[in-house]
Amino acid sequence: MEYLPNILFAAILVLGIGYFARNIKKIIRNIKLGQKIDASDNKSQRWKNLAYIALGQSKMVKRPVSGFLHIIVYVGFIIINIEVLEIIIDGLFGTHRIGQEYLPTALYGFLIGAFEILAVLVLVSVTLFWLRRNVIKIKRFLSSEMKGWPKNDGNIILYFEVVLMCLFLVMNATDTSFQSMASGNIISQFIAPWFEGFSAETLHIIERTAWWLHIVGILIFLNYLYFSKHLHILLAFPNVYLGSVEPKGKFNNLEAVTNEVKLMMDPDADPYAAPAETAEEEAPAKFGASDVMDLSQIQLLNAYTCTECGRCTSACPANLTGKKLSPRKIMMDTRDRLEEVGKNIDANKGEFKDDGKQLLGDYITNEELWACTTCNACVEECPVSINPLSIILEMRRYLVMEQSAAPMELNNMMTNIENNGAPWPYNQMDRLNWKDE
Template sequence: MQYLPNIFFALALIAGIGFFVMNVKKLSRNIKLGKDVNRTDRKSERLKNMMMIALGQSKMVKRPFSGFLHIIVYVGFIIINIEVLEIIIDGLFGTHRVFLNVIPKSVYGFLIGTFEILAVLVLITVIIFWLRRNVSDIKRFMSREMKGWPKKDGNYILYFEIVLMTLFLTMNATDTAFQEAGSGNLISQFLVPLFDGFSPEALHIIERTAWWIHILGILTFLNYLYYSKHLHILLAFPNTYFANLNPKGQFNNLESVTKEVKLMMDPDADPYAMPEEGAEDEVPEKFGASEVTDLNWVQLLNAYTCTECGRCTSACPANLTGKKLSPRKIMMDTRDRLEEVGRNIDANNGEFKDDGKQLLYDFITPEELWACTSCNACVEECPVNIDPLSIIMDMRRYLVMEQSAAPQELNMMMTNVENNGAPWPYNQQDRLNWANEE
């Protein structure tokens, strides 16, 4: 019987990590549904991006107040969970605060004292975040795409963090051996009076209960990440590493279209010439994207990494002028459709069966796509280097090249370019007539 808690702990640990691995495999499978794109170049620059942006939070602090608060939660939550290692060892081997007897008392006290200070800072910051999300009239938290589950999800994470930090401090305050050691109880010592009058047995029960709920809560949080916008805690690192390093105004060109344009511009080219033997037909089966599987895997990684912070939407000139476009919604819709496709594959033994839906029209409308000015403000603002514009442009490409569904004004412009060599409805001979006007 004395080993029963250790066995239960081992089973809970195996189950928690096992479900996490299953979710990671499902996540990887879904991202790999995207088309291949090479992002293995310029490795040193990519590594620098990851260290500066994902680890160093360099883009987060462009908005100093929220950026500073985010760093407190980010650093605090990560560092505090170092003590999970001690909990795991204690849980598996039946020890109690094993590091207190392994490392110097002063070092242990400094670590736990730092953790307690960070726990209080995290609690204060999380409360401020909750007020900003639910009380303050901040437009980017009140957008239409933030109703329902996205709003609840953001709050659930805040509640998780409040509970975990409170349990950590309660665990320390009711651990009589730890309090008597007087090492590292910088904050928890002020909570001890709350438990005056409790018997040693009652204190032990409270401490053990807080200990168990704390570790089970962390395992639950780990598996909840897959279903939450806070998946960016893990994905921000690969997302910033594999981000597009080309200048933001540089769009990708289709090789087959480029060759055709060059052919049209070369008076000596033979339009009927047969391709060389062995040459691959580089004309894609489909121009642009109407479904998540038409996008590349980096774009799908972007969708899963989206923090739903709304910085992109708050900087979008189309959105600011009342247009329907929200870059955040583009990413959320892409992720939601990708998840739907993944569930379809799971339900059909690894094979996708047509469900009569696609990303375009069922999730993202042409009105949203054509509202974009392609200014790259959303890309510049994103704290983890997400690129909503690349998805918008690929879907526009589909509308134009597959469905001839561009707005009338754009169709007129393209017709003028084709016929007159310029966007204006004047032939080449009349192009300079304006210079003769008095």
């Protein structure tokens, strides 16, 4: 019976981490459904992006209020959870505050004191975030795609953080050996008087209860990430590193189409010289994307990384002028469809069974796609280097090249270019008449 708590702790730890690993494997499997893409270029720039954007939060602070609050929560929550290492060691080996035993008192007190200050700052920041969402009601949190689960998810994660920070402070405040050390209890010393009059045995029960709830809560939080937009806590780093380092206005060309155009423009080329088999090998199975499997693995990683913060949508000129397009919804729809495909694979023993649905049409409409002005505002605004525009362009490419479903205005323009060498309906002989006016 002496080792029962340690065995129970080990079992909970294994179950929590095991379930998390299982879900992470599903995410990796789903992302690998996408097309492979080479992201090995320009490594120095990629590492810089990782340092400045992912670690340094450089794009977050472009909006100072939310950016500053996010940094507090981000830094505070990560650093405070360093103490989880101590909790895990104590839980597995039956020790109590092993850091207090092996570290110098001043150093241990400094660490715990810093954790307590950060815990209070996290509580203040989380409270302000909740007020912004639910009382002030910032406009970008009120869009149609933010109803139901997305809205609840944003609040649930805030409640999680409040509970975990409070448990941490209560655990410290009711730990008599820690309080008697009188070092590091910068905040908890003011909470300890709330428990005056309690017997030593009762204080021990409260401290142990807070300790257990704290570690179990962290494991629940870890596994909740799979179902939440807060998966970006983990995925933001690979997503930023693998993000495009090309100029934002550069359009990715299809090699098969480029070769065809070169052939057409070469007056000496014999279009019948190349074997048909070679041309077939060079041409992709499908131009553009109509479903998640047609997108690249990085685009699917983008979808899982989306924080649903709405900065992209709030900067989108199409959305601001009342168009149906919301870049945030594009990413959320892509993730939802990818999850649907993943569940389909799970239900059919590792094989995808055609469900008669696809991303284009069932989730994202033509109207949304053609509302985009390709200005790259959404790409510029995203704090974790997500590129909604790349998905929009791939789906547009499918509509034009596979379905010939471009809007009439675009078809007219392309016809004019083909016939007149310019997008305007003027005869080629009249193209320079403007200079005589």
